[in-house]
Amino acid sequence: MQINLMDVHFSGSALAAAWLLMVYALYLQGLLVRRIRANEREASLGWWIGGALCVGTAIWAESLLGLIAMQWPIRVGYVPSTVLLSWLPSVAIGATCVWVLSYRQPSARLVAVATGLIVLGIGMLTVVNASAVVFHTGVFWQSRHLVGGGVVLLCSMVMGYHLLHRDLANEPNQKRNLLSAVLTGSGVRLGQGLLIMAAGAPVGALCLSANRLSADSLEFVLTATILLLLLMVHMGTIQDGHSLRRNADLQRSLEQAQAALDDAVLNDLATGLVNRLGIEQSLRNLLADEGKAVQSLSVLRLNLDGFKVIVETYGHDLGDTLMRHLAARLKALVREGDALSRSDTEEFLLLCKGLSDEHQLVQLAQRLSEAVHQPCFIHEQDIVLSCSIGIATYPSSNNTAQLLSHSRDAMLTARKAGGGVYCFYEAGMDRVGAEQIEMQRDLRHAIERQELCLYFQPKLRALDGSLAGVEALLRWEHPVRGMVSPVQFIPVAERFGLIGELGLWVLEEACRHIRLWHDEGLNIPVAVNLSVHQLRQPDLEQRVREALKKHRVPPHMLIMEVTESAAMEDIEYSLRVFDMLDAIGVRLSIDDFGTGYSSLSYLRRLPARQLKIDRSFVRDLESSLDAQAIVEAVVRLSHALGLKVVAEGVETQVQSNILAALHCDELQGFLFAKPMPAQLLLAWLVQRGANVTPRTEPEPALALEDGAADGAAVDAWPDLEALGS
Numbered sequence: 001m002q003i004n005l006m007d008v009h010f011s012g013s014a015l016a017a018a019w020l021l022m023v024y025a026l027y028l029q030g031l032l033v034r035r036i037r038a039n040e041r042e043a044s045l046g047w048w049i050g051g052a053l054c055v056g057t058a059i060w061a062e063s064l065l066g067l068i069a070m071q072w073p074i075r076v077g078y079v080p081s082t083v084l085l086s087w088l089p090s091v092a093i094g095a096t097c098v099w100v101l102s103y104r105q106p107s108a109r110l111v112a113v114a115t116g117l118i119v120l121g122i123g124m125l126t127v128v129n130a131s132a133v134v135f136h137t138g139v140f141w142q143s144r145h146l147v148g149g150g151v152v153l154l155c156s157m158v159m160g161y162h163l164l165h166r167d168l169a170n171e172p173n174q175k176r177n178l179l180s181a182v183l184t185g186s187g188v189r190l191g192q193g194l195l196i197m198a199a200g201a202p203v204g205a206l207c208l209s210a211n212r213l214s215a216d217s218l219e220f221v222l223t224a225t226i227l228l229l230l231l232m233v234h235m236g237t238i239q240d241g242h243s244l245r246r247n248a249d250l251q252r253s254l255e256q257a258q259a260a261l262d263d264a265v266l267n268d269l270a271t272g273l274v275n276r277l278g279i280e281q282s283l284r285n286l287l288a289d290e291g292k293a294v295q296s297l298s299v300l301r302l303n304l305d306g307f308k309v310i311v312e313t314y315g316h317d318l319g320d321t322l323m324r325h326l327a328a329r330l331k332a333l334v335r336e337g338d339a340l341s342r343s344d345t346e347e348f349l350l351l352c353k354g355l356s357d358e359h360q361l362v363q364l365a366q367r368l369s370e371a372v373h374q375p376c377f378i379h380e381q382d383i384v385l386s387c388s389i390g391i392a393t394y395p396s397s398n399n400t401a402q403l404l405s406h407s408r409d410a411m412l413t414a415r416k417a418g419g420g421v422y423c424f425y426e427a428g429m430d431r432v433g434a435e436q437i438e439m440q441r442d443l444r445h446a447i448e449r450q451e452l453c454l455y456f457q458p459k460l461r462a463l464d465g466s467l468a469g470v471e472a473l474l475r476w477e478h479p480v481r482g483m484v485s486p487v488q489f490i491p492v493a494e495r496f497g498l499i500g501e502l503g504l505w506v507l508e509e510a511c512r513h514i515r516l517w518h519d520e521g522l523n524i525p526v527a528v529n530l531s532v533h534q535l536r537q538p539d540l541e542q543r544v545r546e547a548l549k550k551h552r553v554p555p556h557m558l559i560m561e562v563t564e565s566a567a568m569e570d571i572e573y574s575l576r577v578f579d580m581l582d583a584i585g586v587r588l589s590i591d592d593f594g595t596g597y598s599s600l601s602y603l604r605r606l607p608a609r610q611l612k613i614d615r616s617f618v619r620d621l622e623s624s625l626d627a628q629a630i631v632e633a634v635v636r637l638s639h640a641l642g643l644k645v646v647a648e649g650v651e652t653q654v655q656s657n658i659l660a661a662l663h664c665d666e667l668q669g670f671l672f673a674k675p676m677p678a679q680l681l682l683a684w685l686v687q688r689g690a691n692v693t694p695r696t697e698p699e700p701a702l703a704l705e706d707g708a709a710d711g712a713a714v715d716a717w718p719d720l721e722a723l724g725s
């Protein structure tokens with residue numbers, strides 16, 4: 001049955017007011033969601049409740065204004081209780097909208113459910129508002145408008161969610177936010193308008209609520225009141241944003257102040273380096289973060305000798321300036337990834353990652369010591385310092401406390417020794433006795449006091465007993481201790497970094513004796529021992545050239561003996577050093593053969609001229625057929641490689657006879673002579689009635705500089721004369 005409904009008209013002012021409230025509410029909704037996201041949990045909950053009330057009330061008001069905009073041909077009124085009741089679903093709609101948008105990444109299912117609930121709530125709100133106008137015939141609903149309004153609402157809500165969600169994901173932009181609110185608000189207002197248009201009353205129907213609330217009074221009151229409410233909430237969001245920004249600025253200022261304070265706590269103001277706390281924290285973090293991944297780590301502690309005296313004499317200002325100069329020098333030597341700190345008033349700490357090779361650490365300690373020792377011209381004062389360096393390595397010192405403590409023990413040991421040296425930590429070093437410290441101190445001055453000397457042990461040819469040369473052995477004649485055994489002072493020299501200086505002194509003295517003997521008519525080749533520390537010295541070749549040139553000695557008269565274990569420790573580096581020495585013309589000998597771990601392939605590559613069988617094999621020759629077999633194999637192998645074989649530690653005639661039968665080339669040991677001073681060696685030669693044996697091989701040129709020969713030195717060197725036994 002067709003029912004004729006009353007024709008209605010719409011008030012433009014009411015529709016405009018409804019549209020304005022909806023757009024403003026949606027624009028404000030984005031601001032509210034930002035406040036929820038920006039604040040802590042308690043404040044966020046307050047903003048959510050406030051947002052639900054604000055947005056919900058605005059939706060309630062704009063929906064009611066949309067109904068008021070309908071101009072009926074009869075006088076109508078609105079039931080107050082029903083109008084107020086419609087406020088509840090409006091608040092629920094606002095709460096749902098704000099809640100969903102407050103999620104930064106909500107699930108698609110949540111969005112779909114929330115959108116459906118919002119559309120259903122708006123439909124329910126329209127029905128409740130329409131029922132506030134009571135007709136005696138009731139309200140009739142047109143299905144086409146209901147369906148159309150529902151579809152428009154659904155599309156508007158989906159579009160609005162994506163627009164607002166996009167805006168919230170970016171920095172605030174008022175134009176973009178307002179455009180999204182306008183598009184979404186217009187769509188929602190259109191959908192609600194269609195829903196309201198679906199409501200109608202038949203012609204002739206009477207309004208039973210005509211004497212209730214008037215539409216004329218509601219339009220102005222609702223618009224003004226809700227706009228005022230929205231404006232107040234808007235101002236609140238602005239104030240909250242300012243407050244949060246001020247708090248954020250204050251927080252940043254506090255963080256910057258804290259960072260500056262932390263920097264001040266962890267850094268030295270005078271030098272700009274990290275201080276003791278900073279380096280300890282770096283070391284602790286490194287060991288904690290990398291754990292077993294840290295294969296090697298070294299801590300070098302540099303203490304400036306006499307720094308306190310300088311400060312007491314010239315003042316703290318000069319002391320700080322001096323530390324800045326030294327810090328700049330040391331920083332120039334530090335690799336990328338290493339850490340240098342000023343750990344105390346007169347002390348630096350250097351943390352080196354990936355550096356554990358003792359020879360590399362020795363070279364680094366020497367460079368650091370040389371940098372400190374360079375003069376500093378400050379305040380018209382020429383200041384020269386030395387430093388005592390203590391070295392501890394990981395994992396021998398296996399944690400932060402041990403690395404710092406052990407480097408300090410090693411540094412204190414170096415200081416007690418007189419300063420100006422480096423020292424590696426060894427177990428029990430903190431209990432090192434005064435006697436060992438005094439020995440190191442005396443050893444440092446032994447060269448200038450002329451307390452060192454060379455002893456020489458002859459090497460005889462096994463074939464006829466003639467003199468083949470001598471081995472130079474270092475001795476120390478202390479004015480109080482007497483003759484100090486190398487077993488005692490060589491380890492001390494190695495520990496305190498004096499072995500390199502002693503080795504160079506031995507080289508100089510050996511060349512000097514070769515020249516002295518030549519001037520007396522004797523040409524005796526001298527073998528000197530090359531320590532593993534000397535082998536790693538970068539200027540070894542230059543030192544050898546200088547010593548040979550200074551004393552006008554042909555290179556072939558000098559034999560340099562290197563133990564098998566030292567040569568094989570870093571075979572590639574050893575090969576380079578041996579090749580350089582061989583290019584000079586110096587003869588090389590592999591000492592203590594049989595105790596190391598050399599392979600035949602490496603032995604074949606070494607430019608050695610001699611091979612010395614270790615005394616442990618010689619000692620067992622009389623009682624062990626295995627020892628004889630080993631010596632015989634070594635002799636045959638050496639001869640096949642063009643090497644001469646020297647047997648050391650020969651003490652009995654039986655050993656000598658066996659070695660001669662095995663075709664060993666040269667013999668050395670107490671059976672023939674003990675090590676003796678140069679004067680006694682000459683007397684021993686005279687007693688034997690020995691004359692120098694002529695050389696059958698041509699003497700090489702003396703290449704001293706850039707491979708050139710020192711012709712005068714070679715031409716002046718006579719041929720070797722025979723030495724009788």
